[in-house]
Every structure is written in structure tokens, then in C-alpha cells.
Amino acid sequence: MSTLSMRQHGVLRSFSNLLYRRSNLYLLLLLVPPLLWFGVVYLGSLFALLGQSFYTFDDFTMSVLPEFTLANYKNLFEIANADIVLRTFFMAVAVTIASIFLAFPMAYYMARYASGVEKGFFYVAVMLPMWASYIVKAYGWTVILAKGGIVYWVIDRLGLTQGLEAFLALPYVGGNTLSTSHIGRFMVFTYIWLPFMILPIQAALERVPPSLLQASADLGARPAQTFRNVLLPLAIPGVIAGSIFTFSLTLGDYIIPQLIGPSGLFIGTMVYTMQGSIGNIPMAAAFTVVPIVLIGIYLNLAKRLGAFDAL
Amino acid sequence: MTFAVEFTQVSRIFGQTRAVDNVSVQVREGEFFSMLGPSGSGKTTSLRLIAGFEQPSTGSIRIFGQEAAGVPPYERDVNTVFQDYALFPHMNIRDNVAYGLMVKGIGKTERERKAEEALEMVALPGYGDRKPGQLSGGQRQRVALARALVNQPRVLLLDEPLGALDLKLREQMQVELKTLHRKLGITFIYVTHDQGEALSMSDRVAVFNNGRIEQVDAPKLLYTRPKTTFVADFVGTANVITGALAERITGQTQPFSIRPEHISFATTGELPADRLGVAGEVADVQYHGATSRVEVQVEQKLFAVMVANQDADDHALPVIGSQVQLSWPVSAMVMLQAG
Structure with missing residues (x-):
């Protein structure tokens, strides 16, 4: 009896006993901080942004007026903006498909064959690039792919320079040099997002x-x-999860399109420009809605x- | 004679471990053959060798006379019921059962009809549209059985199929498996660590220990005439007496086994010529319903003695701590090889 009552001493102890008896209270305490963060800060600001996509931007005063309009969405379908959306969309699709094909064999080996130290090595090897600064990596690639860079050197040694020139002359995939080509941008995107797949x-x-x-x-x-009937169907949820990452990250990125590849804006760079340079938050918000709709x-x-x- | 499955000096070595160690055994066509042993004794590896999930390191495995080495599982005329059932979670029950027919290219109408027939055979008609996750353990077990049998294998391999079921369901499934075996007439090879299950269902049982087979016999012979100390100990309850104590009782060091039900209590006096015995102290008395189990300490050895309760009222059971004389007929003793 005395040991029992001794155990009940102390504020902390009676508090944990209370939580043990009232599991609803316990769950409430557990969930309030994340729900506050998720509900108010995270979703709240997202919806605030989406709400602003219906606001009016006054071109003359360069100011945002809280007046309802669909003009921003209408603007999305203007040829220049639709061009941006389509360019970004096709890049995101290409990056996602390439990532699936590169990631699947690797993931398969990691899951089914590697064990112990080898598995640890693969985890680190996959995630190590994510520890380095993303901008440094993107800049690094500009050097790797630049004329006089290592890729050009290897191709020259292999005697394939002409083939590369011919390839870079292709529309939609090529460019002046590798580092200013669509294919170069595609390679860097795929490199950066592969771990997420x-x-x-x-x-x-x-x-x-x-x-x-x-x-x-x-x-x-x-x-x-x-493979077709059992393994692939069971892996598909993982493929979908990974493709949401690669797809939405490519749709929203604004740094790689600036550093690598030909001129021509992406959704991310457009949002950055609209919001940062021009201050047209309603139009930036309308552009932000595009990836959300596409993922949906x-x-x-x-x-x-x-x-x-x-x- | 062609056997359903024939092992000739088969070994399967994983690194330093001889999981299956020089095993030779023949499984006859149409019999219910059990592979019994503790975990790690090589019984499951032997089953996987037959299924083709493992390849023998040395030796030869023949399935209906055909060398099986190098033949992948999908080209073998055997099917397996897995311990965890291994139902495909993304397919409904019908597609699960029809899977073997589907991959062989049999048309949709026919394979769905056969799948339904197989489901009827395991008493699950009309369950085709459900998902494995919606079924109970016992039902999933039946689906696994139907999925294997729909392919009409010549040998059905069962890897501890009842291990995850509760006692009542297990007993019911034992009867159903036995009935199914009689009806189909194909060879069943059944892996279990439950000696009661092996004894009650099998035509013959192979007892595995440390990768080797200690004895292959019909259940009754296995129980009444075990050959090694391991078999005597593992199959049923036995008092296996070895070394100095064996020498004190029989005059020779060869180990022997005496079943608890053959031992009786004699208070005093000389033993008749056809009986042997030993004195000890009662360490424990356990009530088991129809029987009671008395444990008697003799030197370092605890003897188990089984007393039928209908024959004995409480007074006939010895008291804990009392000295008793155990005796048994010489004819009930089984001389063993050390194993």
C-alpha cells in the first residue's frame, strides 16, 4: 500500500497516469503541434496563395488588388505562358520516365540482394549526393557539360564529336553546347532527383x-x-510515390533551368520572376496551381x- | 520401381552449415510422407530442394525418375503450400487460384471454372471476388491449398501449413487434408515440427536431425520401435536412459527407451524376471485430465510416468517427496543407438 502511494507522488507521474487513463487527451497532445503546423502554417499558407491567384494585378500601379478575377488563369493559356507550362511538363515527364528506368534495377538489387554492409553502402551512395548543396551540384554540372569540360573530352577521345554535334542539332533535345542543351538540362534534373525515385x-x-x-x-x-504479374504490381505504389517526387520537383524547380540548358522559362522560373522581380503574386499563384492540378x-x-x- | 521423389546422397551446404547432410530417401507414389524434425534440422530445406527453390550442393534428386538438378521451379510438376500461404495480395481469390493456369496460357473462362471447382473442393465456393486480406487464417490456408491443387500436381509439398492456425482449426484441417489426400491419390510431402501431427496423418515419417535423417518408418513403428535416442525422445514422450544409469538398470551401457505409459509403481519386493525397474523420489505430479503425469527423480534423470486417471483415484497417485519403485516389462523397452 505504501509503495503504491509512493509511486503516485510527483506531478510528472500523476500527469503520465492521467494520460494513460485518458488516451484521447494523450492523442490530442500528440497531434496538436503537427496539426497546427500542417493545418495552419502549411496548408493555410498554401490556400492563402491559391486564394491570391484570383486577385487582380494592376499593371499600371504594379499593385495587387483584392478583387476577384479569372484573368490570371486565362493568362496561363496565352501562347507564351502555355509554352512555359508545356516545356516544363514534358521535361518533368521525361525526367520521371528516365528516373523510373534507372532507379528500378538499383532499387531491386538493394531490396532483394544487398544485405548488411553492402546495403548500408547503397543507402549512403544513394543519399550522399543529397547531402551536398544542390546549387553546388548544379553548378558542377555546368562545368562538366561545358565545352572543354570532361564530357566533351571523353567524347572527343572516343572520336564521337561529330555524332554529338549532330545530336545537339536536333530540335527539342539539342542546343548550342551540352551545358546549354535540353538534353543537358534533362541529365542534370535526372541526376538530382534520382534518389527520390x-x-x-x-x-x-x-x-x-x-x-x-x-x-x-x-x-x-x-x-x-x-515480374509482370507479381513484382511489378506490388512495386507500382513505390513507383507512383517516386514519380510524384520527380515530377513535382521538376515542375517546381527554378534553379536548374537557369543554370543549365537553353533559354526559355520554366514554371518555377516564371513563378520566381512574377513574384520576385515583378511582384505579380496573383500570376505567380496561378502558375503554382498548374503542378497541383497536374499531380492531381x-x-x-x-x-x-x-x-x-x-x- | 520409380519413386515420386528420390534423394540419393543429397547435401545442401550454406557456407559452413550442412543444412542437408548426405540424405538418401525415397518417397513412394501416392503416399502421405512427412518430414519431421526440430527447426534447423533440414526438413524445410529438403522440401525446398524438391520444389526447386534450392539446388543440391552434391547428390541427385529425382522426381518420378527424372533428374531435377538444374530444373527451375516453374518447370517442375510439383506445387507448394507455403507456411505463410503466400497469397498474392493484389489479386482476388479467383485470380490467386487461377494463377497457375493463367501463366500456362489457359483461357479465362476455363481457368475461372477450374478455380471455382478448386474453391468448392476446399469448401470456399463463391469466395472468388474477395481479396486475401478479407479472409481468416484458416480460409487463406484453404485458398493456398486450392491454388496448388488446381494445377493437378503429381506431388503436393506442404511446408508447415497448419503452423499458424489455432488448435481446433488445426485438428479440423488435419482431417480435411487427410480426406483430400485419399480423394486425390497424389503424393503429399508434409513438413512439420509437430510429432503428433506427423504421427496422425502420415503413411510414413522421416525424422530429421542436424541435416540428417535418423529414421524413416510408419508412425506406429516410429513410436514403438525408435532406432535412435533422438527419435525416441522427439517422437512422443519417452524416458531415454543412457550411460551409467542404463548400465545400473540393464547391466550394459547401450541406451534404451521406455515410454511413460509402460511404467508402473511397485511399492516393495523383488521384481519378477520379466520386469526391470529402479527406485526414485517423486518430484512432481501433474493432472492432465484423462491421465496424470508423475515425475520421478532417479539420480540425475527425471522419469516420466503416465497414470490413467480412470484406474486410479487420488490415493493411488504417489505423494510428492515419497520414495517409489518404478518397474516396467522388459518387452516394452527399446534398445537404441546413440544419436
């Missing part, structure tokens, strides 16, 4: 019990059939195709 796919593959693959083989499926359409499509059935 590898890790979700790896996590999805890791959750697939080996017995499922054995069961498939046991039931007569050749390895290609097992993409997720909806993925859901309809049954990508999340395994979840």
Missing part, C-alpha cells in the same frame, strides 16, 4: 515477401511472368488504373 521503389520492393515470388515460380510462372490528374489516373490495389 530509388528510395520509394526500394521500400516497396522490400515489403514484397520472397515467398510470393517463389509461389509464383512454383505455380509455373517464368521469371518474366513473375496523375494520381487520379493511377488510381483508376489500379495502381493502389495492392495497398
Whole structure:
């Protein structure tokens, strides 16, 4: 009896006892800080931004007026702006597709074969580039891809300079030099966002019990059939998660398009210009809505195709 | 004679571990063959060797006379029921069961009909539209069974299929598996660590220990005529007596086993010529319903004695701490090889 009452001494102790008895109170305390952050700071500012996309920007006074208008959205469909949207969109699609093909074999190996130290090595190797400053990496690539840089040197040694010149002459993929070409920009985007594709796919593959693959083989499926019917469907949620990262990060980026590749704005650079240089926040906000809508359409499509059935 | 499965001096070595160590065994066509042993004894690896998930390091495995080395699982005429069922979570039950037929290119209508038949066979008709996550453990077990059987394998491999089920369901499934085996007439190879399960279901049982097979026999022979100390100890409850104590009782050092149900208490007096015995102190008495188990300390060895409760009222059971004389018929003793 005395030990029992001794245990109940102390404010902290009676507080934890209270939390133990009232699990709702406990959950409330647990969730209030993140919900405040997420609900007010995060979503709140997002909706405030979206709300401003319906505000009016006065070109003469260069000021924002809280008057409802759809003019900003109408502007999006003007040829110059639609051009920006499409350029960014196709780059994001290309980067995402390339990332999937590069990431899948790597993630597959990490999930199914690597173990112990080797697995640790792969984790570090995948994430190490993310520890370095993103701007430094992007600048680094401008040097690597520049004329007189290492890539040009290797191509010259291989005697492929003419082939490169011919390739760079192609519309939509080429440019004056590698570092000012679409393909160069595409390579840097893919390099920067690849870890965001590898890790979700790896996590999805890791959750697939080996017995499922054995069961498939046991039931007569050749390895290609097992891949198509069992492994791939179970990895798709990871692919979708990764592609949301690569897709939306490319759609929103404003630094790589400035440093590498030909002239021509991206959504990110446009938002930056509208908001930073011109102060046209309503138009910047309208541009911000584009990636949100695109991701929404993409997720909806993925859901309809049954990508999340395994979840 | 062609055997369903024949191991000839098969070993499977992982690094320093001989998971399967020079095993030779023949499984007859149509029999219910169990591989019994503790975890790590090599029984599951042996099953995986038959399924094709593992390849033997040395030796030969023949399935219906055909060398199996190098043949991948998807080209073998055997199907497996996995311990964790391994149902595909993204497919409904019908597609799970029809999977083997689908990958073989059988048309949708026919494979769905056969899948439904297989589901009827395991008493789950009409469950085709559900997902594996919506079924109970016992139902998933049946689906796994249907998914294997729909391919009409000549050998069905079962890897501790009842391990995750509770006792009542397990007993019910044992009966159903037995019935299914009789009905289908194909070879069942059943891996289990549960000796009761192996004894009650099998035509023959192979007892594994440390990667080797200690004995292959029909359940009754395994129980009444174990060959090694390991088999005597692992199959049923036995008093395995070795070394100096064995020498004191029988006059020779060869180990022997005596089952608890063959031991009786004699208060005093000389033992008749056809009986042997030893004196000890009662350490514990446990009530088990139909029987009671009395544990008697003899030197370092704890003897288990089983007394049928209908024959004995409480007075007939010895008191803890009392001295008793144990005795048993010589004919009930089994001389063993050290193992």
C-alpha cells in the first residue's frame, strides 16, 4: 500500500497516469503541434496563395488588388505562358520516365540482394549526393557539360564529336553546347532527383515477401511472368510515390533551368520572376496551381488504373 | 520401381552449415510422407530442394525418375503450400487460384471454372471476388491449398501449413487434408515440427536431425520401435536412459527407451524376471485430465510416468517427496543407438 502511494507522488507521474487513463487527451497532445503546423502554417499558407491567384494585378500601379478575377488563369493559356507550362511538363515527364528506368534495377538489387554492409553502402551512395548543396551540384554540372569540360573530352577521345554535334542539332533535345542543351538540362534534373525515385521503389520492393515470388515460380510462372504479374504490381505504389517526387520537383524547380540548358522559362522560373522581380503574386499563384492540378490528374489516373490495389 | 521423389546422397551446404547432410530417401507414389524434425534440422530445406527453390550442393534428386538438378521451379510438376500461404495480395481469390493456369496460357473462362471447382473442393465456393486480406487464417490456408491443387500436381509439398492456425482449426484441417489426400491419390510431402501431427496423418515419417535423417518408418513403428535416442525422445514422450544409469538398470551401457505409459509403481519386493525397474523420489505430479503425469527423480534423470486417471483415484497417485519403485516389462523397452 505504501509503495503504491509512493509511486503516485510527483506531478510528472500523476500527469503520465492521467494520460494513460485518458488516451484521447494523450492523442490530442500528440497531434496538436503537427496539426497546427500542417493545418495552419502549411496548408493555410498554401490556400492563402491559391486564394491570391484570383486577385487582380494592376499593371499600371504594379499593385495587387483584392478583387476577384479569372484573368490570371486565362493568362496561363496565352501562347507564351502555355509554352512555359508545356516545356516544363514534358521535361518533368521525361525526367520521371528516365528516373523510373534507372532507379528500378538499383532499387531491386538493394531490396532483394544487398544485405548488411553492402546495403548500408547503397543507402549512403544513394543519399550522399543529397547531402551536398544542390546549387553546388548544379553548378558542377555546368562545368562538366561545358565545352572543354570532361564530357566533351571523353567524347572527343572516343572520336564521337561529330555524332554529338549532330545530336545537339536536333530540335527539342539539342542546343548550342551540352551545358546549354535540353538534353543537358534533362541529365542534370535526372541526376538530382534520382534518389527520390530509388528510395520509394526500394521500400516497396522490400515489403514484397520472397515467398510470393517463389509461389509464383512454383505455380509455373517464368521469371518474366513473375515480374509482370507479381513484382511489378506490388512495386507500382513505390513507383507512383517516386514519380510524384520527380515530377513535382521538376515542375517546381527554378534553379536548374537557369543554370543549365537553353533559354526559355520554366514554371518555377516564371513563378520566381512574377513574384520576385515583378511582384505579380496573383500570376505567380496561378502558375503554382498548374503542378497541383497536374499531380492531381496523375494520381487520379493511377488510381483508376489500379495502381493502389495492392495497398 | 520409380519413386515420386528420390534423394540419393543429397547435401545442401550454406557456407559452413550442412543444412542437408548426405540424405538418401525415397518417397513412394501416392503416399502421405512427412518430414519431421526440430527447426534447423533440414526438413524445410529438403522440401525446398524438391520444389526447386534450392539446388543440391552434391547428390541427385529425382522426381518420378527424372533428374531435377538444374530444373527451375516453374518447370517442375510439383506445387507448394507455403507456411505463410503466400497469397498474392493484389489479386482476388479467383485470380490467386487461377494463377497457375493463367501463366500456362489457359483461357479465362476455363481457368475461372477450374478455380471455382478448386474453391468448392476446399469448401470456399463463391469466395472468388474477395481479396486475401478479407479472409481468416484458416480460409487463406484453404485458398493456398486450392491454388496448388488446381494445377493437378503429381506431388503436393506442404511446408508447415497448419503452423499458424489455432488448435481446433488445426485438428479440423488435419482431417480435411487427410480426406483430400485419399480423394486425390497424389503424393503429399508434409513438413512439420509437430510429432503428433506427423504421427496422425502420415503413411510414413522421416525424422530429421542436424541435416540428417535418423529414421524413416510408419508412425506406429516410429513410436514403438525408435532406432535412435533422438527419435525416441522427439517422437512422443519417452524416458531415454543412457550411460551409467542404463548400465545400473540393464547391466550394459547401450541406451534404451521406455515410454511413460509402460511404467508402473511397485511399492516393495523383488521384481519378477520379466520386469526391470529402479527406485526414485517423486518430484512432481501433474493432472492432465484423462491421465496424470508423475515425475520421478532417479539420480540425475527425471522419469516420466503416465497414470490413467480412470484406474486410479487420488490415493493411488504417489505423494510428492515419497520414495517409489518404478518397474516396467522388459518387452516394452527399446534398445537404441546413440544419436
